[in-house]
Amino acid sequence: MEMTYWNRQAETMERAALEQLQIQRMRSIIAQALKTPFYQKRLSRAGITSPDQFRSLADMQRLPFTTKDDLRQNYPVGLLAVDMDEVVRIHSSSGTTGIPTVIYLTQEDLNAWTDLLARSITATGCTRKDVFQNMMSYGLFTGGLGLHYGAERVGMTVIPIGGGNTQRQVQVMKDFKTTVLHITPSYLLHIHSRLDEFGVKPGDLHLKKAFLGAEPYSENTRQKLQELFGIDAYNSYGLSEMNGPGVAFECVYKQDMHLWEDAYILEIIDPATGQVLPDGQLGEVVLTNLVRMAMPLMRYRTRDLAFVHPEPCPCGRTHRRLSRIQGRTDDMLIINGVNVFPSQIEEVIMSIPEVGTNYMIHLTRAGALDKLTVKVEIYSKMFTGDLNALEALKNKIRDRLRASITINPHIELHEPGALPAFEGKAKRVVDQREKL
Amino acid sequence: MAKQLTIFLENRPGRIKSISDVLLENSLNIWAFTIQDRGEFGLMKMIVDKPEKAQLILADRGFACVLKEVLAVVAEQDQPGNLDKLTTALLERGVNIKDAYGFVSLKDRQGICFMEFENPEQVNLEEAIAAYGFKVVSGQQLYEL
Numbered sequence: 225m226e227m228t229y230w231n232r233q234a235e236t237m238e239r240a241a242l243e244q245l246q247i248q249r250m251r252s253i254i255a256q257a258l259k260t261p262f263y264q265k266r267l268s269r270a271g272i273t274s275p276d277q278f279r280s281l282a283d284m285q286r287l288p289f290t291t292k293d294d295l296r297q298n299y300p301v302g303l304l305a306v307d308m309d310e311v312v313r314i315h316s317s318s319g320t321t322g323i324p325t326v327i328y329l330t331q332e333d334l335n336a337w338t339d340l341l342a343r344s345i346t347a348t349g350c351t352r353k354d355v356f357q358n359m360m361s362y363g364l365f366t367g368g369l370g371l372h373y374g375a376e377r378v379g380m381t382v383i384p385i386g387g388g389n390t391q392r393q394v395q396v397m398k399d400f401k402t403t404v405l406h407i408t409p410s411y412l413l414h415i416h417s418r419l420d421e422f423g424v425k426p427g428d429l430h431l432k433k434a435f436l437g438a439e440p441y442s443e444n445t446r447q448k449l450q451e452l453f454g455i456d457a458y459n460s461y462g463l464s465e466m467n468g469p470g471v472a473f474e475c476v477y478k479q480d481m482h483l484w485e486d487a488y489i490l491e492i493i494d495p496a497t498g499q500v501l502p503d504g505q506l507g508e509v510v511l512t513n514l515v516r517m518a519m520p521l522m523r524y525r526t527r528d529l530a531f532v533h534p535e536p537c538p539c540g541r542t543h544r545r546l547s548r549i550q551g552r553t554d555d556m557l558i559i560n561g562v563n564v565f566p567s568q569i570e571e572v573i574m575s576i577p578e579v580g581t582n583y584m585i586h587l588t589r590a591g592a593l594d595k596l597t598v599k600v601e602i603y604s605k606m607f608t609g610d611l612n613a614l615e616a617l618k619n620k621i622r623d624r625l626r627a628s629i630t631i632n633p634h635i636e637l638h639e640p641g642a643l644p645a646f647e648g649k650a651k652r653v654v655d656q657r658e659k660l
Numbered sequence: 661m662a663k664q665l666t667i668f669l670e671n672r673p674g675r676i677k678s679i680s681d682v683l684l685e686n687s688l689n690i691w692a693f694t695i696q697d698r699g700e701f702g703l704m705k706m707i708v709d710k711p712e713k714a715q716l717i718l719a720d721r722g723f724a725c726v727l728k729e730v731l732a733v734v735a736e737q738d739q740p741g742n743l744d745k746l747t748t749a750l751l752e753r754g755v756n757i758k759d760a761y762g763f764v765s766l767k768d769r770q771g772i773c774f775m776e777f778e779n780p781e782q783v784n785l786e787e788a789i790a791a792y793g794f795k796v797v798s799g800q801q802l803y804e805l
Contacts, residue, residue, distance in 0.1 A: 614668075637700065639701075
């Protein structure tokens, strides 16, 4: 197989040189981090007051971890290391308790990120001849804009269509002879289930590849999608705290994802003890971004569980490969590609006086898409006996939840005391979705 | 006006019996009832002989229930055109009916109807209805019929 690279030198660098580059970049990240009150305090507590104290990669373990909670507590500008004038882009993700996390990028940071995406896209064999239909949502979410700029940098023809409106998506695929999709696996399954209705066969389309992301899925689902559409489907990994997509991406060999180690330091730790685990062992993914100066983030605990393949890949890239995400260390749910914490739902329910404090979250699959049902108990003292008031209450809960988690839930009202009561950490989530 | 008990119920087997069990235990008599269904839940509306007592007991058992004033209209003689006369009276006053249920008492063939209105305070409904020959009765009169 002939290999194409976006940046052959960076992608095939000898490990020793790669590690030297990491050390050098880590020093600039520490220098940058020391400009923020948050890291100044954290690092000095760990005995680090100057970048020179970072001598080898073994020194990584001297550095403190950073968590999502740290980001929330320092919202919005506590980790900003440059003047706001230098910032050219802000991205944000919904927070676990209503406080979002925010990411800042300078022009240089944005260039570095876009370059990683161009590299990722090229690793799958795409070229400027491809037509790229970007079906992820745009906006504060990093998935849409990230791949958009990466695909433009490669020189692909980019269709920034965003999510939703299946019939139009298929029409656009036909009209512009789309060759590459960026999409969640469940949405691609859903599209297939509706092709008949539009009088379209997969063979009428010109699809060659799909970048799948934003939600977990199995190798079986990949195989199924590849067969249904006659395409190659590539797995990708990213999270908004690390800029978004482009942290790790599969090459044409599709044997898990090359994590771009000139831009990120990858560690796998035991989530209980924080001890670094050897390659091959399953643990929590911990990442340090080496190419973002606006907002340094070191040893960030992603709460994603995965392992590392240390063996070289036939593609010639020296960057180690990360497995599919095997699970989470927390209770985060992924619903139609959107990250949702049960605590976000709880917070909305607690803010509505007409319902009790007990609730249940049910997840089912309707066709290829996830369905979220939130069951709440009505609160006796607020009951008026009016049917319209109950309908209005359901609408109010649905609207507030949609505003918070961006997903349209189905609301069910129940009698007081009808839902199971829990003491302590409740098992309020019932996930009846078959694994994709 | 009569007092109507309105109870929130989930739409699944056994929920109505959970109400009738409580009423039986307390020897409460049901005069009339109707059920409105809204998917996973519904409202049960009842006229019982001791509404305040019934409400206290049901609330004590954890049910979401309220007492509401409804208009109880009696036509002395069941005959064709009664409902038409009643709706004419309401239309003249521009009143909109929110909910209503009616039946005929088999023993003495009186027509009986319970009604809820939007904004009932704005017009003197009892007078309007009486003008068409109907009786508006209180809860107490009703239970003694």
